[in-house]
Structure formats: C-alpha cells, structure tokens
Amino acid sequence: MTDAALDFATDPPTWRHRAWKMAIRLFRHRSFRIGFGITLLLVVVATFGPLLVKTDPTAMQMRFRFRPPSERFLMGTDGFGRDVFSRFIYGAQLSLWIGLWVAVLSGIAGTFFGVLSGYVRAIDSLVMRVMDALLAFPPILLAIGVNAALGPQVHSVIIALSVSYIPRTARIVRASALVVRELDYVQAAKISGASGLRIVWRHILPNSIGPLLVQLTFVFAYAILAEAALSFLGIGPPPPTPSWGNIIAEGRDYAVEAWWIMLFPGIGISLAALGMNLLGDGLRDVLDPRLKIEG
Amino acid sequence: MLRLITFRLAHAVPILLIIAVLAFLLMQLLPGDPAVLMAGEGATPQAIQEIRQRLNLDQPLVRQLGTWLLHLAQGDLGSSLQLNQTVVSAVAERLPVSLSLAAISLLITVPAGIMLGVVAAYARDSWLDAVAMAVALIGVSVPTFWIAILSVILFSVTLGWLPSAGYVPLSEGFVPWLLALIQPAIVLALFQIGFLARMTRSAMLDVLDQDFIRTARAKGVVESVVLWKHAFRNTLIAVLTVVGYIFSLLIGGSVIVEQVFALPGVGRLVVQAVLTRDYPLVQGTLLLFGFIFVLINIATDILYLIVDPRVRYD
Amino acid sequence: MSESNILEISGLTVEFRSGGRWITAIRDVDLTLAPRQCLGIVGESGSGKSVTALSILRLHPAKSTRIASGRILYQGRDLLAVAPGELARIRGSEIAMIFQDPMSSLNPVLTIGEQIGETLRIHQGLNRADALAKAVGLLDMVRIPDARRRVAEYPHRLSGGMRQRVMIAMAIACRPKILIADEPTTALDVTVQAQILNLLRDLREELGMSVILISHDMGVISEFTDKIAVMYAGQVVEQAVGDGLFDAPMHPYTSGLLRAIPNIDRDVDRLATIPGSIPDAARMVPGCRFHPRCPEALESCRSEAPAMIDLGGLRQTRCPPRAERQGMIGGRS
Numbered sequence: 001m002t003d004a005a006l007d008f009a010t011d012p013p014t015w016r017h018r019a020w021k022m023a024i025r026l027f028r029h030r031s032f033r034i035g036f037g038i039t040l041l042l043v044v045v046a047t048f049g050p051l052l053v054k055t056d057p058t059a060m061q062m063r064f065r066f067r068p069p070s071e072r073f074l075m076g077t078d079g080f081g082r083d084v085f086s087r088f089i090y091g092a093q094l095s096l097w098i099g100l101w102v103a104v105l106s107g108i109a110g111t112f113f114g115v116l117s118g119y120v121r122a123i124d125s126l127v128m129r130v131m132d133a134l135l136a137f138p139p140i141l142l143a144i145g146v147n148a149a150l151g152p153q154v155h156s157v158i159i160a161l162s163v164s165y166i167p168r169t170a171r172i173v174r175a176s177a178l179v180v181r182e183l184d185y186v187q188a189a190k191i192s193g194a195s196g197l198r199i200v201w202r203h204i205l206p207n208s209i210g211p212l213l214v215q216l217t218f219v220f221a222y223a224i225l226a227e228a229a230l231s232f233l234g235i236g237p238p239p240p241t242p243s244w245g246n247i248i249a250e251g252r253d254y255a256v257e258a259w260w261i262m263l264f265p266g267i268g269i270s271l272a273a274l275g276m277n278l279l280g281d282g283l284r285d286v287l288d289p290r291l292k293i294e295g
Numbered sequence: 296m297l298r299l300i301t302f303r304l305a306h307a308v309p310i311l312l313i314i315a316v317l318a319f320l321l322m323q324l325l326p327g328d329p330a331v332l333m334a335g336e337g338a339t340p341q342a343i344q345e346i347r348q349r350l351n352l353d354q355p356l357v358r359q360l361g362t363w364l365l366h367l368a369q370g371d372l373g374s375s376l377q378l379n380q381t382v383v384s385a386v387a388e389r390l391p392v393s394l395s396l397a398a399i400s401l402l403i404t405v406p407a408g409i410m411l412g413v414v415a416a417y418a419r420d421s422w423l424d425a426v427a428m429a430v431a432l433i434g435v436s437v438p439t440f441w442i443a444i445l446s447v448i449l450f451s452v453t454l455g456w457l458p459s460a461g462y463v464p465l466s467e468g469f470v471p472w473l474l475a476l477i478q479p480a481i482v483l484a485l486f487q488i489g490f491l492a493r494m495t496r497s498a499m500l501d502v503l504d505q506d507f508i509r510t511a512r513a514k515g516v517v518e519s520v521v522l523w524k525h526a527f528r529n530t531l532i533a534v535l536t537v538v539g540y541i542f543s544l545l546i547g548g549s550v551i552v553e554q555v556f557a558l559p560g561v562g563r564l565v566v567q568a569v570l571t572r573d574y575p576l577v578q579g580t581l582l583l584f585g586f587i588f589v590l591i592n593i594a595t596d597i598l599y600l601i602v603d604p605r606v607r608y609d
Numbered sequence: 610m611s612e613s614n615i616l617e618i619s620g621l622t623v624e625f626r627s628g629g630r631w632i633t634a635i636r637d638v639d640l641t642l643a644p645r646q647c648l649g650i651v652g653e654s655g656s657g658k659s660v661t662a663l664s665i666l667r668l669h670p671a672k673s674t675r676i677a678s679g680r681i682l683y684q685g686r687d688l689l690a691v692a693p694g695e696l697a698r699i700r701g702s703e704i705a706m707i708f709q710d711p712m713s714s715l716n717p718v719l720t721i722g723e724q725i726g727e728t729l730r731i732h733q734g735l736n737r738a739d740a741l742a743k744a745v746g747l748l749d750m751v752r753i754p755d756a757r758r759r760v761a762e763y764p765h766r767l768s769g770g771m772r773q774r775v776m777i778a779m780a781i782a783c784r785p786k787i788l789i790a791d792e793p794t795t796a797l798d799v800t801v802q803a804q805i806l807n808l809l810r811d812l813r814e815e816l817g818m819s820v821i822l823i824s825h826d827m828g829v830i831s832e833f834t835d836k837i838a839v840m841y842a843g844q845v846v847e848q849a850v851g852d853g854l855f856d857a858p859m860h861p862y863t864s865g866l867l868r869a870i871p872n873i874d875r876d877v878d879r880l881a882t883i884p885g886s887i888p889d890a891a892r893m894v895p896g897c898r899f900h901p902r903c904p905e906a907l908e909s910c911r912s913e914a915p916a917m918i919d920l921g922g923l924r925q926t927r928c929p930p931r932a933e934r935q936g937m938i939g940g941r942s
Contacts, residue, residue, distance in 0.1 A: 133313035136585040136592075138547035141565065145581045148569040149324035225438050229551050232440045233566050248441055255444050256452055266441035274436035420672065506713040509668055513708075514728045514779065515701035518693075528718045604718060604763040 025286050032282025038275030042268075046096045049089035057086040057242040069260050076260035078250060087242035088264050094243045095224050095272055098158055102223035103216045105162035110169025111212065115200055117170065118177025128174070131167040139164035140226050147235050154237045161226055165219045172215050176208035210287035217280035221273045228269045244269050296600055303596050307589050312364075314585040318578050319363045323356070335572065346376070350575065372579035377571050382579030386561055392462050393560035395472065396552070397545055399480035404487040404541065409534065411488065412495025416503060417522055427492065434489020439548050443482045443555040450478060460557035479556040483548045487541050491534070498533035502526045532603045539592040546584055614682075615819050616642040616665070616787060621679030623660055623669070625890075631675070632891045634660045635843040638679070639917070642787065642836075647813060647820040649834030651827060651866065655887045657843040658823045659709075662791050664689075665821075666700050683787075702732040705780035709792040711772035715764035721748075721775050722760030728782040747778040751808060770801035774808070781812055788813070789821045794829065806833055828870045831855055836923075839863050842887050842898040845917070848925040859926035859935065861903045897927070905930060 026032045060080040067077040075084035117127035134142070143160035150156030177200075180186055186203050194202075230236035231245025239246055244265035251261025330347040331338070346352070350373070351359050366373065372382035380388075408431075415427035451459035457478045463471040502508065503526055511525045550562030557563075561580060568576035600606055621638040624631040635657035642648050650658040663669050665681055665688060681688040683704065688696070708714045716724060725747055726740030735743065741760060748756035751774040764772055773793060780788055790809060794802035810833055813820050824830050830837055837854050839847040839862060847860040858864045865883035885902040888894050894901060900910040907930055917925050918932045926932055 129309050130313055132310045133317055136310065136314055136588040137581060138543040138584065140547035140550060141581060141584055144565060144569055145321050145577055148577050149321055228438050229440055233551065233554060235569055252444055255448055262444060266438065269441065270437045274432065277432060277436055506708060506710055507716040510708065510714045511716065512668055513666055513700055513706040515697045515731050516727065517697050525716055605765050
C-alpha cells in the first residue's frame with residue numbers, strides 16, 4: 001500500500017464530503033426546498049431582470065398614468081406613468097441587495113464582537129453591556145435613528161439595519177465561543193502554544209458557523225421587511241429610487257382605484273421574506289436542532 | 296428572591312447609562328455641522344447660532360455629554376425644535392395612544408400566538424399543524440404596512456365596518472376607543488402572533504419529548520391535563536424568555552401602524568421628528584424607548600423568578 | 610391464558626418509524642408474570658427490553674411507534690385493545706412504572722407533594738389536602754427523611770437517589786398490582802443502587818406486587834429476580850426460573866453477559882465481554898441474530914432463524930446447538 005492510499009484510508013471525511021452530505025440533508029428538508037426555490041427565483045429576477053426590462057424604472061410617461069396591468073405594462077403603471085413591472089424588478093434587486101449586505105455586515109461585525117467578548121474575558125462584560133444597550137432599541141427604531149443621522153440613502157439604510165442586528169449575532173457567536181473555549185482539546189491546543197487567533201479560526205468559528213448561518217438567514221428576512229417599512233415611512237432610500245417600500249408608499253393613496261401599484265411589490269416583499277424564513281427553518285433543523293430562538 | 300431582584304436592578308444601571316450615551320452619540324453622527332443641518336436650508340446665521348447655543352453644541356464633547364447626563368438625571372430630555380414643547384411633554388401627550396394600541400395588541404398576541412403554537416405542537420405533523428404553521432409563517436413574512444393598507448381597503452373602505460384612521464380617547468367611552476383601535480391592534484399583532492406561535496411550538500415540542508411527560512402519562516393523567524398542566528407550564532418558562540423581544544417587535548411595529556392609521560402616538564411622533572429633522576426629539580424618544588425596553592426586561596426576569604422554581608432557589 | 614399469570618405477553622411485535630420506513634424493534638416477544646413474582650428482563654441497550662416494558666402501558670411516542678401484532682393480557686383483558694380512558698385508569702392505579710433517569714422524570718415546576726398527590730387525586734378522587742397528607746405517608750414509606758418538609762419542595766432540590774424514591778412513592782401510591790421498573794438504578798451511584806433495589810424488594814413483599822425489573826446488569830438481575838428473560842436484538846433468547854440460568858446458561862449470549870459481571874472474589878485480569886455490538890435493527894442479519902458475535906456459531910446458525918425451544922422446567926432457549934448438547938449430555942427428566 002502506498003503512502004497516499006494510507007492517508008486516504010485513515011483521514012477523517014474531508015470537508016468537501018461533509019458539505020455534500022449536508023447539502024443532501026438540506027434538500028431532503030421540505031421547508032428548505034421551498035425556501036430555496038423562492039429565493040432562487042427572486043435572485044434570478046433581481047440579477048437578470050434589469051437586463052431584460054427595456055423600460056427605465058424612473059421614466060415618467062404622463063400619457064400612460066394609472067394603466068392597469070396589460071401586455072404592454074405587465075404590472076400596470078403608477079401615477080407618474082412609470083412602468084410598475086420595471087420598478088418591481090429594480091426594487092427586487094435593491095431589496096435583496098440591502099438584505100444581503102445587512103446579513104453580511106451584521107454577520108462580520110457580530111462575529112467580531114462575539115469572539116472578542118467570548119474570548120477576551122477582560123472586556124466581555126463591557127462589550128456585552130453595550131450589546132444589551134443596543135438590543136434595547138427595537139431594530140426599526142434604531143434604524144430610524146441612525147438613518148435620521150446619516151441621511152436618507154441606500155448605504156445608511158444598510159448601516160442602520162446592520163447595527164441593529166449586531167447584538168443578536170454577537171450573542172450567538174459569544175455563546176459558542178464560551179462553550180468551545182472550555183473544551184478539552186481547545187485547552188490542550190492553548191497549552192501547547194497555539195495562538196489565540198489560531199484557536200478562534202480553527203475551533204471557535206467553525207463551531208459557531210451553523211447557528212450563525214441560521215441567524216443570518218432570519219436577519220436577511222427581517223432586513224427586507226425593515227427596509228420596506230423604512231421606505232414606506234419615507235426614511236429609506238429617497239423617493240425616485242425604485243424600492244418596494246417606496247412603490248407601495250406612492251401607490252397607497254390609489255390603493256382602491258389603482259390596486260396594482262401596491263399589490264405586486266407587497267407580494268414581492270412577502271415572498272422574499274417567506275423564502276428566507278423557510279430557508280432559515282430548514283437550516284436550523286439540519287444544522288442546529290437545538291437552536292430554537294430566532295431573531 | 297429579593298436579593299435576585301436587587302441584583303437584576305443593579306445590573307440594569309450600566310445598561311441604562313450606555314443607552315443614554317448611545318442616544319447622545321447619535322447626534323454626533325450627523326455629518327457636518329448639526330446646527331446647520333437642523334436649522335434647514337436658507338436659515339439665517341442667527342438661527343443657526345441660536346440652535347447651537349440651545350443644544351450646547353458650542354461646548355466640548357465631554358462637557359456636552361456631562362450636561363446631557365445631568366439633565367437626564369433630572370428628567371429633562373431637552374426641547375423639541377419644531378413643536379415648542381419639551382421632549383418629555385411631547386411624548387407624555389402621545390403615550391396614552393401608543394400604550395392603548397400596545398395593550399390591545401398584546402392582549403390579542405399572547406393568547407393567539409400561544410394557542411396556535413400549542414395546537415401545532417400537539418397535533419404535530421398533522422394538517423392542523425401545517426395550517427397553524429403556515430399562518431404563523433405568513434404572519435412573520437408579510438409586511439405590516441402592506442397588510443394594514445389591504446385591511447383598510449377591506450374593512451373600512453369596502454365593508455365600512457371600522458374607522459380607517461384616527462384615535463378616540465378612552466375618556467370618550469370604551470366602545471369608541473376599542474373600535475378605533477381594534478383594526479390597527481390586530482394588524483400590529485399579526486407579526487408577533489406568527490413569531491410567538493413558532494416559538495411556542497418548538498418549545499412545546501421540546502417539553503413534550505421530556506421524560507416527565509411520560510411519567511405523567513404513566514400515572515394515568517389524561518392527555519388534556521398532560522398538555523395544559525404538565526407540558527404547558529414548562530413551555531411558558533421557555534416562552535417567557537422572548538417576551539422582551541415580543542415587546543421590542545411591538546414597539547417597532549407600532550411606529551408603522553400608527554403611521555398608516557393616523558394614530559397620534561409616540562411612533563408617529565418619531566417619524567415626524569425624523570422627517571422635520573427635529574433631532575432632540577428623535578434622540579429623546581429613542582432614549583425613552585430604550586429605557587422602557589430595559590424595564591420590561593427586568594419585569595420579565597422577575598416574572599421568571601415567580602414561574603420557575605429552579606431560578607427561585609439557586 | 611393461564612389462571613396463574615397476572616400478565617401475559619404473547620407474540621408482541623413493535624415497529625419504529627425511521628426515515629419513512631417501519632423498522633422492527635422487537636419481534637414475537639412472549640413473557641409471563643405471575644402474582645408476586647419478580648421478572649427480570651436483561652440485555653444490552655438496544656436489545657428491546659425497554660420497548661417491551663413501554664408497550665405494556667402503551668407509553669411509546671404514538672406517532673413514530675406502532676404495535677404490529679401481539680397481545681398483552683392483564684387479568685384477561687388485552688391492554689393493547691382497551692380504550693384510552695380505560696388505559697388511563699389502569700395506568701398508575703393497577704400497573705405503575707418507574708424510569709431510568711430520575712433527574713428528568715419529575716416535572717421541574719411542580720412540587721413533589723403535588724406530583725405524588727396527583728396520582729391519588731386521579732385514581733382515588735382525593736382532594737388536594739388529603740392527597741398531600743397521604744403523600745407524606747408515602748414518602749415515609751420510601752424512607753425519605755423529613756417527609757413533611759420534603760413534600761413542599763421542588764425536584765431540583767433532591768439528589769438522584771431521592772428523586773428515584775419519589776418516583777417509587779408515586780408509583781406505589783395506589784397500591785398497583787404490577788410495578789414496572791425500567792433500569793431504575795442505572796443513572797445512580799453504586800451505593801444508592803443497592804438501597805433502591807432493596808427498597809423495591811421490601812415494597813414488593815409489603816404490598817404483594819408483581820415486579821418487572823429491567824436491567825443490563827446481570828448482577829442486579831441475579832440478586833433480585835426469580836424469573837429471568839434474556840433479550841437480544843429484539844427477541845427473547847433465553848428464559849428461566851430460579852438460578853438455573855446462572856448455573857448452566859443455555860444461550861451463548863447469556864454466557865457472555867454472565868462473564869461480563871465483574872467478580873471481585875476472583876482475580877480477573879481482563880473483563881470478559883462480548884466482542885461486537887447488536888446489529889442495526891434496520892439491517893437485521895439473517896439466521897440467528899447473535900451469530901456474528903457468537904464464538905460457538907455453526908454454519909446452520911447463519912441461515913436458519915432459530916425458534917424458541919422448550920427445554921421443560923419453564924426453561925426456554927433460542928440456541929438449537931446448545932439445546933441439542935443439553936439433550937445429549939444430561940437429557941431431559
């Protein structure tokens with residue numbers, strides 16, 4: 001037997017193998033399949049839609065105000081004669097974009113603070129008290145406050161929402177850091193001189209990735225809902241921007257006569273949130289059956 | 296027990312302090328000169344100078360923070376720039392509206408969410424479970440403001456059953472008050488019901504799997520008693536941990552619902568304040584919300600002490 | 610049904626659902642229990658002894674378990690067929706059960722008195738105060754000191770051994786005819802184990818109960834029971850009354866279990882255990898279920914599933930080679 005063959009025989013299953021097994025288990029989960037389908041559909045729409053839609057989502061054609069859905073205007077037109085379908089497609093892009101950024105940023109920052117407070121004992125209580133304080137503001141209110149300070153722009157929405165979800169993410173990472181830190185083999189690694197960073201990288205992060213991923217999926221869903229709410233309140237991306245919340249806010253006064261303006265973006269938001277929630281349910285059941293609390 | 300409560304209260308002090316500092320720092324985030332921003336476009340230099348002095352913006356940062364905390368300790372949150380009122384009186388004026396809305400909404404949320412979750416857990420994997428969880432999932436996925444508009448179209452515009460906007464104080468009668476608030480309260484409750492139902496279901500499933508449930512059955516306890524006496528009380532302990540979060544969702548949602556239903560509450564006040572760049576008012580209300588949340592969490596912790604015998608002793 | 614038995618299990622087959630398939634957990638189990646008898650069921654974990662015990666009161670998780678066939682006759686009635694209301698009446702009053710882990714078997718939010726009293730309130734219609742008063746007496750009976758104070762406490766204040774005593778008090782509250790004890794001492798310290806087992810024996814004599822004691826420990830079984838059934842991979846493989854089983858085990862698995870008892874009288878260098886483990890219920894081996902681990906396996910053991918062989922004198926085995934040898938050596942009298 002050659003050395004290579006020996007290695008193959010004695011090695012534990014590779015991460016590639018484990019990832020494959022995990023994927024199979026995920027796709028056996030019904031919620032995950034449905035959520036994945038919905039999310040994939042929206043991602044495709046948001047990515048390729050703008051390439052296919054010819055109409056400018058902000059172009060006003062006063063001749064075509066309040067046209068109901070037709071072959072020409074799939075979702076009708078709004079009070080300025082803008083094509084709602086085109087606005088819907090660009091709105092999808094913006095919503096998913098914001099959701100993704102919020103999930104990524106709050107994930108990174110939350111992980112940083114979680115590891116910091118779970119690993120560096122000295123500042124644990126300070127960091128966690130700040131997190132508790134941040135947690136005291138309902139996310140949407142915190143976002144309103146931060147947004148008020150930064151001005152109504154896409155990036156301030158992203159920052160505002162990310163900040164409000166950091167504490168929950170940080171708590172999850174800290175919890176697993178606290179557990180992992182005390183494990184025998186981690187203690188052994190520490191004694192044998194492994195650096196703090198290495199322990200974080202090799203032991204703490206891999207152990208928190210499951211619950212973290214579940215959490216971030218729910219954050220994604222909340223961020224989409226929160227962004228829409230902010231836009232609706234007039235504190236989101238400024239009006240000409242085609243965001244789902246903006247379209248609904250503008251269509252609100254004509255909700256009875258021109259129902260199509262606010263109907264489709266509402267369905268879009270619901271679907272996006274539903275898809276992410278289902279994905280999160282599936283991930284939670286498969287990755288971390290013990291984790292019960294979302295959000 | 297008393298010691299635990301005292302400990303819990305002491306624990307809250309630094310958090311309250313940090314909240315105050317965070318609310319203060321929010322103003323410092325403003326790009327450029329806050330006084331110029333607040334005065335709005337085309338303001339005279341005198342107006343800008345006046346704002347600067349009123350808000351102590353001409354002093355060093357630490358000094359400003361000190362003054363802010365000192366005033367706070369005296370119950371002074373500053374004055375609104377637009378409303379010719381102190382922040383405290385502006386909030387106090389609108390608080391009854393928000394509290395009424397929150398109270399009714401909570402009274403709907405708790406029984407509905409818990410029932411839905413318990414039923415789903417007990418009928419696990421049946422059609423009843425599927426329906427209950429589909430309802431809960433829709434609750435946490437559909438945007439509140441959208442469902443609010445749809446609801447108004449259906450119940451106010453089309454059917455004409457309920458008013459579409461406005462608030463009637465309790466002093467003008469219980470029924471008019473309830474009629475004005477019932478629609479917004481239900482709309483506001485939907486998300487929390489969904490959240491609570493999902494939470495309750497998984498907590499309940501956890502409990503139903505425990506050995507002591509089997510013990511109860513082995514004793515000859517009938518299923519309904521197993522469910523409500525043995526399983527439910529333990530579930531409630533788990534559910535209690537998210538009560539604070541439910542409140543947080545409720546406060547956040549009320550901002551939106553008050554806007555749609557034109558209810559003159561604190562949530563609407565915040566939105567107005569942001570739109571008119573009334574920063575002291577934004578800061579003050581945020582701070583109050585933060586404080587309220589901390590107090591609610593202390594209250595739930597104390598409730599926890601009463602419900603869970605394990606915490607009570609240890 | 611023989612008149613002398615209080616409980617008769619026959620042809621009991623129970624299946625579990627696993628990933629959409631039904632898998633046989635126990636197959637064709639036959640057991641009998643006479644009044645005042647102590648039946649021991651012994652086997653490794655996964656042998657199906659707990660499944661058998663839980664079947665008697667139908668305490669399995671309802672959705673993932675089904676009883677495919679068999680009868681459990683209690684005083685002439687089939688427990689598998691009685692209505693839920695009647696079953697609830699029998700549970701706790703005529704047949705009671707205690708479990709392996711006393712730490713998790715008591716409800717953490719109810720006082721001990723409340724939990725013991727509940728049994729009395731259900732079955733004897735006592736009011737809360739009377740039930741509580743009687744609970745104090747029961748705690749005395751299971752030798753919990755300071756019973757009057759203990760009734761008002763919550764389970765988490767008690768040690769494991771104390772909690773198991775509370776479980777026993779709860780079980781005997783209505784003077785049941787049968788007490789099923791599923792690994793009652795496995796989770797406890799060695800010193801506490803003996804106390805609990807002695808308590809069970811004393812209570813059996815005092816109350817005239819029949820007891821089914823389930824354990825993986827041959828030592829416990831040999832000391833406390835007067836009839837033994839050995840289970841392996843979901844089947845009863847040997848049965849005996851009295852000490853015959855220890856003197857001359859009629860199944861290689863029984864021999865293996867006996868060798869696994871640590872014997873402090875003898876100087877043992879190595880603990881003799883049985884190599885290998887119970888085959889996966891989802892992929893049951895053909896032939897005798899024990900043959901992959903059996904040092905005495907013959908070619909025929911690989912293909913032919915052995916039936917229970919009656920050796921007379923209430924002795925049964927599922928090992929034809931040993932039965933044959935028995936016939937050759939001693940013959941049957």
